[in-house]
Amino acid sequence: MQTTNDVTFGVTDPIFEIRNASVTFDMERGTSRVMDSVDMNIQRGEILGVVGESGSGKSMFASALLDAIPDPGQLSGEITFRPESGEEIELLQQSESEIKQIRWEEIAMVFQGAMSSFNPTMTIGDHFEETLDVHGYDVDDGMERGRDLLSELYLEPEQVLHSYPHELSGGMQQRALLAMSLLLDPEVLVMDEPTAALDLLMQRSIIELIRKIGQQRDLTIVFITHDLPLVANLADRLGVLYAFEFVEVGPANDVLTGSKHPYTRALLNSTPNLHTPREEMRPIEGKSPDPVSVPDGCTYHPRCPMSDDNCVAADPPFQAGSGATDHQAKCHYIDDVNEAVPLNLREVHNE
Amino acid sequence: MRYFVKRVGQSLLTIVSVVVFTFVMIRQMPGGPLAYIRAQVMQSRGADSIDMAELSKLSVDYMNYSVNDPIHVQLFNYTAQILQGDLGRSFNYGEPVGEIILKSAPWTIFLLTISIILTFAIGILLGAVMAYQEGERFDTAWTGVSMFLNSVPYFVAALLFVYVFAIQLSWFPASGNVASNLDSALTPQYVSSVLYHATLPIASLVLTGFGGIALGMRGNAIKEIGEEYIRVAHLRGVPGRRIAIRYVGRNAVLPLYTQFMISVGFMFGGSVILEQIFAYPGLGYYLLEGINARDYPLMMGIFIVITVAVVACILFADLTYGMIDPRVSDEASREAY
Numbered sequence: 072m073q074t075t076n077d078v079t080f081g082v083t084d085p086i087f088e089i090r091n092a093s094v095t096f097d098m099e100r101g102t103s104r105v106m107d108s109v110d111m112n113i114q115r116g117e118i119l120g121v122v123g124e125s126g127s128g129k130s131m132f133a134s135a136l137l138d139a140i141p142d143p144g145q146l147s148g149e150i151t152f153r154p155e156s157g158e159e160i161e162l163l164q165q166s167e168s169e170i171k172q173i174r175w176e177e178i179a180m181v182f183q184g185a186m187s188s189f190n191p192t193m194t195i196g197d198h199f200e201e202t203l204d205v206h207g208y209d210v211d212d213g214m215e216r217g218r219d220l221l222s223e224l225y226l227e228p229e230q231v232l233h234s235y236p237h238e239l240s241g242g243m244q245q246r247a248l249l250a251m252s253l254l255l256d257p258e259v260l261v262m263d264e265p266t267a268a269l270d271l272l273m274q275r276s277i278i279e280l281i282r283k284i285g286q287q288r289d290l291t292i293v294f295i296t297h298d299l300p301l302v303a304n305l306a307d308r309l310g311v312l313y314a315f316e317f318v319e320v321g322p323a324n325d326v327l328t329g330s331k332h333p334y335t336r337a338l339l340n341s342t343p344n345l346h347t348p349r350e351e352m353r354p355i356e357g358k359s360p361d362p363v364s365v366p367d368g369c370t371y372h373p374r375c376p377m378s379d380d381n382c383v384a385a386d387p388p389f390q391a392g393s394g395a396t397d398h399q400a401k402c403h404y405i406d407d408v409n410e411a412v413p414l415n416l417r418e419v420h421n422e
Numbered sequence: 423m424r425y426f427v428k429r430v431g432q433s434l435l436t437i438v439s440v441v442v443f444t445f446v447m448i449r450q451m452p453g454g455p456l457a458y459i460r461a462q463v464m465q466s467r468g469a470d471s472i473d474m475a476e477l478s479k480l481s482v483d484y485m486n487y488s489v490n491d492p493i494h495v496q497l498f499n500y501t502a503q504i505l506q507g508d509l510g511r512s513f514n515y516g517e518p519v520g521e522i523i524l525k526s527a528p529w530t531i532f533l534l535t536i537s538i539i540l541t542f543a544i545g546i547l548l549g550a551v552m553a554y555q556e557g558e559r560f561d562t563a564w565t566g567v568s569m570f571l572n573s574v575p576y577f578v579a580a581l582l583f584v585y586v587f588a589i590q591l592s593w594f595p596a597s598g599n600v601a602s603n604l605d606s607a608l609t610p611q612y613v614s615s616v617l618y619h620a621t622l623p624i625a626s627l628v629l630t631g632f633g634g635i636a637l638g639m640r641g642n643a644i645k646e647i648g649e650e651y652i653r654v655a656h657l658r659g660v661p662g663r664r665i666a667i668r669y670v671g672r673n674a675v676l677p678l679y680t681q682f683m684i685s686v687g688f689m690f691g692g693s694v695i696l697e698q699i700f701a702y703p704g705l706g707y708y709l710l711e712g713i714n715a716r717d718y719p720l721m722m723g724i725f726i727v728i729t730v731a732v733v734a735c736i737l738f739a740d741l742t743y744g745m746i747d748p749r750v751s752d753e754a755s756r757e758a759y
Contacts, residue, residue, distance in 0.1 A: 139657055171659045180657055187650035190669050191749055192676070198658075205659045235748045251658075 078389055080308075080320045081397025082112035085153065086259060086291050087136065089113075092148030094131045094140055096362075103362040106131040107315040108148070110389075113259075115155075118285060118292040120306030120323060122299050122338070126359055128315035129295045130183075133263040136293060137174050138162045152178070155258060176206055179252040181245075183264035188248050189236035195247050196232035202254055213254060220250035224280055242273040246280065253284065259291045266301065278305050299342055303327055311335045314360045314370035320389070321398030328414070331392060331400035334371050336412040369403070377404055377411045426741065433737045440729045441504065445497055448718055458513065458716050459484070484511045485719050504726065510719035514712070519723035522708055527727065529599050530697070530704030533620055534689045537627035542682055544628065545635025550671060552636065553643030565640070568633030576692060580626035580699045587622060594622050597701030623700045627689065635678065642674035676747045683739030687732030 079085070094106035106128045113119050123129045131140065140146045150162040154177055165173065174180075182188050189198055196214075203213035218228035224246040231239065231247055239247065245265065252260060262281070266274040282305055285292050296302050302309070302323075309326040311319040311334065319332040330336045337355045357374040360366055368386055372378035381403055391398060392405030402408065459480050478488040486503035487496040503510070509519035548564060555561045588596035600606070601615045646652065647670055655665050693706035701707065705724055712720035744750050 137657060139653075141653070175658050182650060182654060188654045190651045190655065190673070192673055192747065193668075194748075201660060201664075202658050205661065205664075237749050 078110040078399075079112050080399060081395075082114045084115045085112040085151075086115040087111070087113035088149070088151040088153075089135075090149040090151075092135055092146065092150055094128075094135060095145050095147075096143060097145075098363065101363040104365065105144070105315055105362045106135060106146075107365065109135075109316055111310060111317060111320070113291060113293065114308070115153075116289050116291055117307040118282070118294060118305055120302035120309045121293060121295045121312060122297065122302060122309060123312030124297060124338075124359055126362075127312040128362075129297070129312055130263050131315075132312065133180065133261050133293065133295050136162075136259070136261050137178050137180055138165070138170050139174065139180075152259075172206070175202065175252075175257065176255045177257050178259040178261065179255070179257040181248055181252050181260065181262045181265045183267045186236070186241055186244055186268060189244065191236055194233055194235055195239070195251075199232065199251060199254060202251060206255055208255065216256075217250060217254050220253055221247065223284065224250055226250070241269055242277070245269060245273075245277060249277075249280070249284075253288070253290075256288075257290075259293065260285075261293045261295070263295045264297070265294075266296070266298075274301060281305065299327075299338060311338070314365055315362060316370070316401075318371065318402070319398075319400040321395075321400075325395065325398045329394065329398070329409075330414065331394065331398060331405045331408060332371075332402050333375050333377055333408055333412045335400070336408065336414055337374075340412075340415050369401070377407065429737060429740055433733045436733050437726075437730055438501075441501060441726055442497065444722060444725050445500060446493075448722065449493065458718065462513070484513060486510050509723035509726070512712070512717050512720040514715040514717040514720065519719050522720060523705065523723060523727055526704050526708050529702065530690070530693050530706060532616075533623055533627075533696075533702070533704060534686065534693065536620070537624045537631070538682070538686060538689060540624065540628045541631040541685075542635055542678070545632040546639050546671075546675060546678070548632065549636040549639025549641075550643050550666070550674070552640040553647060553670070553674075554666070556640075556644055556647075561640075565637065568636045570633070571630055572633035572637070574630050576626050576630040577695045577699060579630050580623065580696055583622045583626055584699060595619050599702050599704075619702070623696055623702055627692070627696065631685075635681075638678060638681065639674055642677055643670050646670045646674045679743060679746060680739050683735045686735040690728045690731050 078090075089109060089111040092106060092109045093104060096103040096105060109128075109132065121129060121132060131144075134140050135146055135150065138146065138150070146163065148163070151159050152162050152173070153159040160173065162170070162173070189195065193201075199214060199217045200210055203210045214232075217232070221228040221231055226243060226246055231243065236244060245268075249265075265281075266277050269277065278301065281292065281294070284290065294302055294305060306323045308321065309319075309323045310317050311326065311332065313332075313334045319326060319330065319335045321331070326335060327339065330339060334355075337353070340353050341355055355374060360370060360373075366373055368384050369375070369378065369382040370386075372382040375382065385403070387401045387403045389399040389401050390405060392400075394405075400408075404411070459477060463477070463480070478490045482488050485500070486508060487499040491499070507520060509523070511518050512522060515522060548568070552561045552564050583594075584596050587593045595601075595618065599616065599619050600612065601619075606612065652665060652669055655669055656662075660669075690705070693704055694709050695706070696702070697704045697707035698710050705727065708720060709724040709728075711717070712724065
């Protein structure tokens with residue numbers, strides 16, 4: 072499908088430009104397209120929140136930013152990375168050894184489930200030293216930085232470095248992993264559901280730490296989650312994924328208070344909130360599409376209360392409607408959404 | 423430390439139980455040791471000249487206890503002598519059992535050490551390669567071969583080898599541990615003769631053993647390869663070789679360690695039949711000779727040595743597991759493994 076319009080989303084200094092990026096898996100019953108011609112710009116220094124339900128392609132988007140799609144997935148399209156200094160890099164054109172240098176040194180990643188991100192038979196310190204060593208960094212200097220990072224994350228450096236993963240709690244492992252991801256001083260940090268396995272209190276405190284560290288280091292953070300309220304507090308901009316592509320992109324506050332896509336509205340209306348009367352809370356009817364056979368036209372039309380023949384026939388391009396141009400959605404009827412799917416959210420905690 | 427004491431205590435209890443159990447069992451067998459001694463004496467001197475005092479003296483000589491004492495005293499005396507290292511004297515060979523064991527045990531240990539090392543080395547390497555080639559032709563083929571070889575009993579392989587390679591083709595000797603015309607010295611001829619004689623017994627253990635290890639290693643390694651931390655390590659730029667050795671290899675080998683120690687014990691038991699087939703004068707050979715000749719002291723002695731070896735290996739595995747796997751260094755959690 073073609074998006075003929077502007078997809079810069081108002082980003083002036085993009086650290087990432089993603090154009091027409093797709094991920095496909097060949098399966099017996101057909102080609103599974105788990106990321107479908109995605110366009111995105113990521114502003115240098117911002118925190119981009121990427122939300123979507125399970126199986127909407129969130130993790131694929133995260134892996135694509137490191138050109139690390141698990142085998143046998145095929146990533147195509149263009150992903151341009153513009154480091155602070157030096158030339159822009161076409162990620163998908165890099166050789167295996169070049170991409171290995173970019174990963175972790177320029178673009179680091181924190182995974183869901185920190186519990187399983189460390190080798191259980193190596194100490195945290197071993198992991199740190201190994202990371203520095205294989206990238207040819209000075210190990211002593213690097214470990215000094217590692218200790219500083221750990222302290223900043225309210226961990227006791229010596230104790231943590233000498234511990235085996237199973238000796239640390241989930242929150243400690245998560246913070247140790249965060250420290251390890253920042254060890255080589257990357258410009259971009261991609262976080263794929265980094266708090267999914269943690270309890271609510273720990274989630275909040277990790278979010279605070281991420282915000283603080285991001286600001287101190289001018290980090291660009293891509294924060295991927297299914298938890299819309301969580302990322303609402305953190306992100307500068309939000310991208311909403313549905314059926315393996317972005318359907319709405321815009322400044323976090325605008326997306327939350329004036330969503331332009333009916334899916335985003337349905338998502339917000341289905342979010343449990345103490346202040347929402349239960350009768351107003353609605354699940355989204357239907358189920359998310361199968362990656363082998365995505366609906367024609369607008370992928371959301373089978374579940375959308377506003378859909379008509381036009382939605383079945385044509386896939387809507389990104390458009391801004393009558394509102395601000397940095398806030399766009401893939402819907403034919405952006406200006407009617409507010410009436411058709413009213414938001415029941417009374418307050419938004421966006422500080 | 424508490425765990426250490428407890429575990430050593432358990433092992434000692436096991437050994438003592440086995441000693442008591444075999445002692446009582448053998449005593450209860452028809453034609454037990456006393457009947458044997460009496461029959462021997464009758465045979466040499468006629469039925470009239472037997473008196474209880476002499477029988478008692480003979481039984482003390484050979485078995486370390488007097489048949490005239492009540493059974494619990496016999497058991498006590500016997501156990502006390504064993505703890506002092508005196509296993510009695512063989513009826514059949516007339517030598518102290520301890521000496522026969524010292525003479526034969528090194529051969530068994532030699533066979534088993536080489537067999538176990540080869541079995542595990544081949545199994546672990548093959549299993550790791552299979553895991554990395556999961557689903558490819560190499561993996562499928564070797565999974566089949568491994569399962570087949572693992573289902574062949576080692577003594578069937580041994581009989582087959584003797585028939586084909588020793589009798590039909592005469593490539594290898596059918597019996598013995600070393601050419602009889604060589605003095606036992608560390609000369610090249612002697613060493614090569616020993617290895618030559620050991621080839622078929624070792625081959626029958628290794629060929630029927632490595633398949634199981636390979637399949638176990640394959641399963642462990644496939645599980646490791648799928649772990650999240652392997653993917654993270656790749657993204658951190660850790661070279662594939664290092665991941666294969668330090669991450670996949672090491673973590674997949676750990677569960678095999680206990681199996682390794684237990685297999686030492688099982689192979690001691692297995693040596694009985696193996697050494698009989700190859701007429702290889704090790705512990706197992708003498709044990710079966712002892713059983714056939716109703717040589718009770720020899721039988722008991724070798725039984726006990728094998729028991730101690732098995733228990734000691736498992737104890738060693740238990741006590742050292744915590745050192746090789748940091749996850750079980752907590753005493754409380756260790757017993758789960």
